[in-house]
Amino acid sequence: MKRFTKHTIKNSLKRIFMYRSCLMRLKMIGVEKVYSYTLADETGVTADQVRKDFSEYGITGNKKGGYEVNDLIEKLEKIFHRNKDHNIVLIGMGNIGTSLSRYNNFIHRNMNIVATFDIDPFKQKTRSEIPVYAMSRLKEIIDRFRVKVAIIAVPEISAQEVADELIQAGIKGIINFAPVLLKTPGDVIVNNINLCDELESVIYYVHSQMKSTGAKNLELLYRGMKY
Amino acid sequence: MKRFTKHTIKNSLKRIFMYRSCLMRLKMIGVEKVYSYTLADETGVTADQVRKDFSEYGITGNKKGGYEVNDLIEKLEKIFHRNKDHNIVLIGMGNIGTSLSRYNNFIHRNMNIVATFDIDPFKQKTRSEIPVYAMSRLKEIIDRFRVKVAIIAVPEISAQEVADELIQAGIKGIINFAPVLLKTPGDVIVNNINLCDELESVIYYVHSQMKSTGAKNLELLYRGMKY
DNA sequence: ATTTAAATGTGAAAAGATTCACAAAACACA
DNA sequence: TGTGTTTTGTGAATCTTTTCACATTTAAAT
Ligand SMILES: NC(=O)c1ccc[n+]([C@@H]2O[C@H](COP(=O)([O-])OP(=O)(O)OC[C@H]3O[C@@H](n4cnc5c(N)ncnc54)[C@H](O)[C@@H]3O)[C@@H](O)[C@H]2O)c1
Ligand SMILES: NC(=O)c1ccc[n+]([C@@H]2O[C@H](COP(=O)([O-])OP(=O)(O)OC[C@H]3O[C@@H](n4cnc5c(N)ncnc54)[C@H](O)[C@@H]3O)[C@@H](O)[C@H]2O)c1
Numbered sequence A, B: 001m002k003r004f005t006k007h008t009i010k011n012s013l014k015r016i017f018m019y020r021s022c023l024m025r026l027k028m029i030g031v032e033k034v035y036s037y038t039l040a041d042e043t044g045v046t047a048d049q050v051r052k053d054f055s056e057y058g059i060t061g062n063k064k065g066g067y068e069v070n071d072l073i074e075k076l077e078k079i080f081h082r083n084k085d086h087n088i089v090l091i092g093m094g095n096i097g098t099s100l101s102r103y104n105n106f107i108h109r110n111m112n113i114v115a116t117f118d119i120d121p122f123k124q125k126t127r128s129e130i131p132v133y134a135m136s137r138l139k140e141i142i143d144r145f146r147v148k149v150a151i152i153a154v155p156e157i158s159a160q161e162v163a164d165e166l167i168q169a170g171i172k173g174i175i176n177f178a179p180v181l182l183k184t185p186g187d188v189i190v191n192n193i194n195l196c197d198e199l200e201s202v203i204y205y206v207h208s209q210m211k212s213t214g215a216k217n218l219e220l221l222y223r224g225m226k227y
Numbered sequence C: 001a002t003t004t005a006a007a008t009g010t011g012a013a014a015a016g017a018t019t020c021a022c023a024a025a026a027c028a029c030a
Numbered sequence D: 001t002g003t004g005t006t007t008t009g010t011g012a013a014t015c016t017t018t019t020c021a022c023a024t025t026t027a028a029a030t
Helices: A012-027 A036-043 A047-056 A069-079 A095-103 A104-108 A133-144 A156-168 A195-211 A215-219 B011-028 B035-041 B046-055 B069-079 B095-101 B104-107 B135-144 B156-168 B193-210 B216-223
Strands: A006-009 A086-091 A111-117 A149-152 A171-178 A191-192 A222-225 B006-009 B087-091 B111-117 B151-152 B174-177 B189-192 B222-225
Touching: A006 A012, A012 A036, A012 A047, A012 A069, A012 B193, A036 A047, A069 B095, A086 A095, A086 A133, A086 B069, A095 A111, A095 B095, A104 A111, A104 B193, A111 A133, A133 A156, A149 A156, A149 A215, A149 B193, A156 A171, A171 B193, A195 B011, A195 B104, A195 B111, A195 B189, A215 B135, B006 B011, B006 B156, B011 B035, B011 B046, B035 B046, B087 B095, B087 B135, B087 B156, B095 B111, B104 B111, B135 B156, B151 B156, B156 B174
Parallel strands: A086 A111, A086 A149, A149 A171, A171 A191, B087 B111, B087 B151, B151 B174, B174 B189
Antiparallel strands: A006 B222, A222 B006
């Protein structure tokens, strides 16, 4: 019966990524030293949690002295092998694909979209910094740039088909913007981003809050993490 | 010390949204009846979990007979007061903002971006289906359309400032694409979408997997939900 | 009408995540 | 050098989520 395995990223790991991106920001504005509660404050978790997370991943600071920002970033980079560049491909140069291809923050974090692909020959002629290739050249480019991670930004109907092609070409990780759950082999991770669902959940929350001032019903559905 | 409350949406509620969008899709392709394992299969969770979630929200089906798709959708709509339209505003008509403003799926799910805003006077002249207003008209429009939810798609540096203006104007829910944690009062929910972090976590996963074939280290960091 | 098979629905058990609480370390200052 | 203060690091306790297991219901088959 088992068709595929859905990998869910541990909460603690997600938070570690938050800490990292927060540290980069703090570094940029000249902060040199942080305490567990500094990071807590910036990321919306508790200081206990920050320390517990660090403990889980074997990251240590200085008793009383907190953590050196540079040192901490370096430790995280090492643990997450993020010191080298990563080549990415993007499939589907439509609305969202084009905007993602122009997103500078990816590059700032050593993630380079080296090539994009589209079936539409018209899109392939687009003047853009990153080349837009025909789908027929997928494997060639993926091999050449040793790409392991891809972004899917094609319509829902084509998403599974494109995922299959990508996996065939050796891709091991996918960020999927199409609102479908892709079926992939166990060794290929998929991270689905469903913006409609995200927006709906906010609407739902706002609605619930407006209805029940008594927070009785709300309590049931939401958990407030205080700090 | 407490500055704000971070609301995290319950996992079960997120899954309920997945079930819903999945049911809509199944309905479109003509499916009339589903079982807990059908939904499990489509959404990547276990059948037990689907039933447990339904149980939590008081949704029932027919023993042996599964669930009627129409009936189930209706129950979800009722519970989530999603039968009426919701007006949304979007701030920042740059790369991602523009692509979001053109995203059809929002409308298909009764979420209408009624107006967009930008400080750049040039952007305000853009020919687009949805009007682009100056920030000075924020409160006026939000009041007129009774908007409660906003999308922030402005640069990191301006995000907090824009959030403050929105809250001033009566907004109660925010989807934030800027990679910063917004500080908001307890009754305003924020859903942060951080695409860099999402992409990084995929890269991290792929890397770990390639290093440790023994799955020993992996086991520590990822949890595989089978079904 | 009776049996069989296939689902649901839900307490109870297990696993996982968060918070608590406090000992240990280290800095500051007398 | 010693005393007080601040912050880390981590087991233990608590709280939440998921999985298990099975009684219950119902549709279909005989
Ligand atoms: N626009 C948004 O803001 C937004 C937001 C969230 C999710 N999405 C999702 O992202 C996907 C793309 O949305 P969009 O608005 O950019 O759509 P779009 O139609 O503007 O772009 C889709 C692109 O994919 C290309 N394409 C189609 N089939 C292909 C195939 N088999 N191989 C390669 N390329 C192919 C098309 O030529 C087109 O350029 C959809 O699944 C949508 O639901 C979009
Ligand atoms: N481009 C992407 O694919 C992408 C992906 C994820 C997240 N983001 C994030 O989304 C945000 C926008 O990214 P972008 O690439 O669209 O940037 P952009 O520069 O293309 O667009 C930003 C827009 O916001 C407007 N703006 C700036 N300050 C404003 C203010 N105070 N009030 C109103 N409008 C203001 C600008 O005029 C501009 O039109 C950034 O925070 C970015 O990190 C972008």
